[in-house]
Amino acid sequence: MWERRYTRKQNGYRTKSHSRLLEKLCGYGKGKTALDIACGTGRNSIYLCKRGWRVVGVDISHRAISRLEQRLRQLRCQNRVKLITDDIRDANLGNQSFDLVLMSNFYDEELIEYSYTLMKKRALFILETFTAGSDGESFGMNTRFVPPAAQVKAAIEKKFEIIESIHYLGKSRYAPSVPKLAVVARPKRMPGRYAVKL
Numbered sequence: 001m002w003e004r005r006y007t008r009k010q011n012g013y014r015t016k017s018h019s020r021l022l023e024k025l026c027g028y029g030k031g032k033t034a035l036d037i038a039c040g041t042g043r044n045s046i047y048l049c050k051r052g053w054r055v056v057g058v059d060i061s062h063r064a065i066s067r068l069e070q071r072l073r074q075l076r077c078q079n080r081v082k083l084i085t086d087d088i089r090d091a092n093l094g095n096q097s098f099d100l101v102l103m104s105n106f107y108d109e110e111l112i113e114y115s116y117t118l119m120k121k122r123a124l125f126i127l128e129t130f131t132a133g134s135d136g137e138s139f140g141m142n143t144r145f146v147p148p149a150a151q152v153k154a155a156i157e158k159k160f161e162i163i164e165s166i167h168y169l170g171k172s173r174y175a176p177s178v179p180k181l182a183v184v185a186r187p188k189r190m191p192g193r194y195a196v197k198l
């Protein structure tokens with residue numbers, strides 16, 4: 001499905017801006033590592049690597065990854081981003097653990113717990129997703145990927161402490177105005193204040 005989408009020029013060639021949460025939370029990150037789960041054409045990976053982060057971007061779509069590769073070459077940032085074309089569940093991440101794990105515009109409940117296992121002690125987890133409307137409406141999207149906001153938060157809270165959550169309206173290809181949720185969290189095992197100094 002994603003491969004087909006990326007063949008359409010208007011999808012993927014479009015240079016979308018990065019997630020607003022990244023701007024707010026993730027400044028200069030020299031020496032820090034980020035995992036961009038389902039990175040797509042890499043708007044967030046690019047934002048991070050331009051600020052000194054070392055990024056691993058994983059996406060199941062060859063087309064998305066090859067566009068990102070091209071873009072990184074143009075920006076001369078290819079040495080700071082490792083790209084993996086694979087299902088995130090199968091991707092070989094070695095034993096690497098990350099200062100930041102990002103799941104943006106891609107929701108899979110099972111991956112929340114998996115993300116936890118990939119994080120350093122003092123790490124941040126950022127998740128942004130479309131959510132169902134208050135009446136349960138899924139705006140033409142598969143309900144599995146558009147859960148109620150409360151369900152997303154409950155899934156995150158099993159392993160993380162939520163630091164901040166923002167509800168807002170976003171635009172999807174199916175509807176001009178769809179509820180979105182952005183959450184910043186830290187692993188529960190970490191006592192103390194903000195996990196990473198960003």
Ligand SMILES: C[S@@+](CC[C@H](N)C(=O)[O-])C[C@H]1O[C@@H](n2cnc3c(N)ncnc32)[C@H](O)[C@@H]1O
Pocket residue numbers: 002003016037038039040041042043044058059060061064086087088089103104105106
């Ligand atoms: C809406 S795009 C989001 C891209 C990017 N995270 C962003 O915020 O712009 C969703 C991405 O998820 C990828 N994807 C879907 N299932 C995946 C999986 N199981 N493993 C890795 N990537 C996956 C798709 O190929 C697509 O690029």
